[in-house]
Amino acid sequence: MRLEICVAQVERRLADGGLYFGHGTDNAFDEAVWLALAAIELDAGADQIPWQKTLTDTEQAQVEALLARRIRTRRPLAYLINQAWFAGHEFFVDERVIVPRSHLGEWIVGCFAPWLAGQPIASILDLGTGSGCIAIALAHAFPAARVDASDLSSDALAVAAINTRRHDIVDRVRLLRSNLFTGLAGQRYDLIVCNPPYVSDAIMGGLPDEYSYEPALAFAGGSEGLDFIDSLLREARTHLTDEGTLVVEAGSAKAAVEAAWPQVSFTWLTSLNGESVVFLLGAQELQQYRW
Template sequence: MDSTTGLRSLRDFIRFGASQFRAAGLSFGHGTDNAFDEAAWLVLHTLHLPLDLPESWWDARLSEVERTRVVAVLRERVATRKPAAYLTREAWFAGLPFYVDERVLVPRSPLAELIAQGFEPWVDPETVTRALDLCTGGGCIGIAMALALPQARVDLADVSTDALAVAGINIERHRVGEQVRALQSDVFDGLEPGDRYDLMVSNPPYVDAEDMAGLPDEYRHEPVLGLAAGGDGLDTVRRILAGAREHLTEDGVLIVEVGNSQAAVEAAFPELPLIWLEFEAGGHGVFLVHARDLPGA
């Protein structure tokens, strides 16, 4: 007998999906952190229903066509180990929906909390006229920054033309083309010498060789270019710290996410007065440094 025989309601299929995911030993971390939320996301998205659907709807019965579609996507999640965001072609960041596919990482940065706060108290949001999202990927961080700082012009920079194509889709989706531009740049190499920013934010590749070797299958669907950063995870971070001063204003601020490579950063740059930020919603490994404290100041 088919294991889906007898499933009728939204609640049934979400429960079924969660059970299948747990039995298959799937990994999470691309928008959800558990099997139930992942199943709910996939079921609701497949049925074109909002993620905040009232629970009173959960006993609604699915049509035969809907049941077939929902079972197919749940089984695809198990068979392929692709993160749900790649199956739905959508991820949420800073309360905003973004298009994603395998050309970019799925957004999951604690920087969303800083953006929601307008980067206060570290930055006066009213004084930011130019901002840079370095290693932008699909543009989620930079576009969220632009919407939070409407007076600022925001550049999205990435070495990957594939990633910039996705960023372009998101620029159009959020209608910020007059405020945001996408630039191909290998760290700072594609910027003009006169490009200076009041705020520079980066979520660069920072996964070290040991962690890369142990990544779950879900993470192996993401572009290696956006993850791997050498033996100690600092290949890109070193370039950012060496060149950021040249592209920051006198009172500019640099914010970089390095995740589990925090200890490596602290060991490699003991002379830099890095401020390690704390997040109420969770997350770690994000430092802030003032332009005046960077090399070349």
């Protein structure tokens, strides 16, 4: 069987399987390509996919085994193969961290242009780093900056440490255990980036099965999804330099953010898919408002 036929069959089985796509892909075809290539140990990041390659019987069995596990368990593919892609980089993941998929990725790749254009960025904090994907992508995008990556979860920091080693970037990305800013006393940054837990209690109750494999600490944002964001907005100013910038993914809590702070002119960044769930605030703006 040729790879292209195999992928088409996998796509159909995934689509018919009632699965949720949102942990590294957002549709059955992309996940089928990723699954098939991973199963036969071909590089999903390669420029050219060998569609005409003929799969051996062993390779077909490998694809079938991985597909069957994905459908039977509903476990996100990223966990089954310990691999995720974010901002064009490959990361190790397991169930100690969420699967990287933040909207922040496309803005990091573009160095937050035009918003940060011309602004010197020497120090960066990724608050709630999880796998370290945002911190490491930031370190690649801003090669002159030093990056702190913090998380409350020691488990997450252990995964982030695997990734900083794999990216050979341990000297530029410092991993810190901290509950919000408590472990970062006296530290100031030109840029603070955060993909916080922002899922409201109501939404938490209805998440697809795939989410049950991810750490709840990474999602649970309280009744309105604002618990973490509220503290972040109160405390970020004292950890930004005078011209510093805070960038936060608000996700499903966007409406709650706007309702909670109607006096604030949040700058919402529109992603390529048309969603505007990431906001940006300068240090001066954070100073100006009562949070």
